[in-house]
Amino acid sequence: MKHPAAIIIHGGAGHVTKYIKENQAAYESGLKTAVMKGYDILLRGGTALDAVETAIISLEDNELFNCARGSALNYEGKVEMDAAVMDGSKRKAGAVSMIRNVRNPISLARKVMEKTNHVYIAGSGALQLALSEKLKLEEDDYFITPHQEEEYRKTHKKESIRTILKKFIGGTVGAVAVDCKGHVASGTSTGGEVNNLPGRVGDSCIIGAGCYANDATCAISCTGDGEFLITGVIANSISKVKELTGCSLQEACDRVIHRDNKGVKGDLGAIALTPGGDMGIAFNSERMHRAWISPDGHLHIKIYKE
């Protein structure tokens, strides 16, 4: 029996800003393009892993989203990117952080998974892998968009080091997919947050926090305030609640985001998918950019709460 293919993507959770409102049509178009590209892989019999990587590359190449091109600038005015990917059929994962100049960090995370027995490589060690695997590189300028440069100028003037150390940080894209063989995969990619300290690492590259996949339960990608996604170990917690309580995936997402982490003073969002095509989407923020094609083939695109 062929499993019904499905894919969900997100483009970050957080507040509704003027920039997001002004560019709503372009955001929706970017989400649609990415989710359709991923779904197309699945329709042609491709793997969930390929679908996730393809959808995320589409978001990474789109300067509207805070990852790869369009990444936020850190305190030094530079881009540092994190990403992770996990293959639910093998329970293998790859992650990278503090990445510069690699056009698609999600593909580098996949190289860590497939070409090494490491799971997580950071900084210049990861760049060496990108070079030896001949991944596409770009100059610093490629990643820096006028919007993010403007955000950096405004914020950098205003914030002291002490303010930066005390602020919370979000902004991520991600995808989960199930292929026609019933395998799931997940991926997450981020450009961090404007004016953050060099070396700050968020949830996106942390397996169990921002990214997790396991054919025995589900695939999950998270977004929001990375610090709370890490201490809540949100992705693995959703998987464990699903596994150990026998509830639906939507109930597992709701329980972890809205009940177990109810008092948390930060934005939390998650998308999730089982090998059987059951879906879960939950967030506690004003908005989460998201799109999905459900097992019945219907396309949905949403930014705000229902």
Place this chain on the structure above:
Amino acid sequence: MKHPAAIIIHGGAGHVTKYIKENQAAYESGLKTAVMKGYDILLRGGTALDAVETAIISLEDNELFNCARGSALNYEGKVEMDAAVMDGSKRKAGAVSMIRNVRNPISLARKVMEKTNHVYIAGSGALQLALSEKLKLEEDDYFITPHQEEEYRKTHKKESIRTILKKFIGGTVGAVAVDCKGHVASGTSTGGEVNNLPGRVGDSCIIGAGCYANDATCAISCTGDGEFLITGVIANSISKVKELTGCSLQEACDRVIHRDNKGVKGDLGAIALTPGGDMGIAFNSERMHRAWISPDGHLHIKIYKE
């Protein structure tokens, strides 16, 4: 009612080597000193967090253990250290990776937790925090012991880059404690593995993998092959099994290490403690250096299987 205080520490899981056998008495003495120092804090009414930090500093300062002084040398012949700490009473955490020259990485992880709203800072950004918080620094030579230099010389000659990319990596110290107020905490610190690639990050600094603490369930510190501890999200999985199945903590550790991760071709070890003083210790390797003082006040020191 005063809760009974207790503490468990580990000094890494893996194979039994000639070096370990030759230095067995010194290892046992090092474990005893560290666990007694931590317990002393608890007896004097100190916090689980202070006890964990104190025990780990004792192991970090002891050149026999692969963390801080005594760290393995990476492919470039340099020391890179990771550490994490989590306070179960607040569900707050701090983690650092790619650290050089900081005498006690566990204390820097605690500074990330207490002095910033970040959870995880890597590399030079973390060093800047160490400087501003006036943590004790040491020259490169302080961290490099004759034993680790010899291990590096032997291994570096033998291993090609491709071999390194394909090998698994372990070696860690850690502690969990419960204080007389019934709060738990955990900490983990590592020097990586000999000849590993610069930038390779293991489980020790990953909240949910090598370190997790939550007063609602338990505190956990893990050791072994970091890659499998990350993809198995071992620490959080033990906590979730304890929370959601109502089994004992020892049963939760056994289930996650020996059943859920049965097919895994790597060393996995965990120590765990509930606020009520229930203990869990499990490992699938030939040995796990460990010591504990149980709620009845008895001291235990072990290296090999029972």
